[in-house]
Amino acid sequence: MINDDLTLFFTGVVAASTVVYAILTWKLVSETQKMREAQTEPKISVFVETHPKFFLIKNLVIRNIGLGTAYNLKFSVFPDFKTYNCGMLSEMTIIKNGIPHLPPNNSYNFTLVNISRHYSDPDTCPFK
Incomplete structure (x- = not known):
């Protein structure tokens, strides 16, 4: 029973971490795209x-x-x-x-x- 509770707890931690990393990756991709556009624009x-x-x-x-x-x-x-x-x-x-x-x-x-x-x-x- 304790083993199942620990497994459930760590599964939740991994799932939450995955969501946080997905959000951070999305922000990084957005910033990279903006920087690439800025580096190809004429002024x-x-x-x-x-x-x-x-x-x-x-x-x-x-x-x-x-x-x-x-x-x-x-x-x-x-x-x-x-x-x-x-x-x-x-x-x-x-x-x-x-x-x-x-x-x-x-x-x-x-x-x-x-x-x-x-x-x-x-x-x-x-x-x-």
């Missing part, structure tokens, strides 16, 4: 930086800082302004047509504006 950063050699030239940089490839990037510009070559930013091919794909750790850099052109006429400067 796009768009910023203006000073040209490395000419401090009066500002470059626009579009960079994928994520670990996944970005597809079908589209851009909108507000407010629109004239760029280095005096064309409107929204009419530049890369802005107008977008980028079909941008792999991780890759970027597009292009001259956005030459500030020295705007010293003579400050009203034309796009950065106010």
Whole structure:
């Protein structure tokens, strides 16, 4: 009789432990899945930086800082302004047509504006 009671008790302990381990395993699988998704997502950063050699030239940089490839990037510009070559930013091919794909750790850099052109006429400067 005591043997049956001990067997029943330990069977209950094993069953409870199995339920706890199943819950912990489910949580671990969920976290692993979230981490895997985060590690394959693209993260796009768009910023203006000073040209490395000419401090009066500002470059626009579009960079994928994520670990996944970005597809079908589209851009909108507000407010629109004239760029280095005096064309409107929204009419530049890369802005107008977008980028079909941008792999991780890759970027597009292009001259956005030459500030020295705007010293003579400050009203034309796009950065106010």
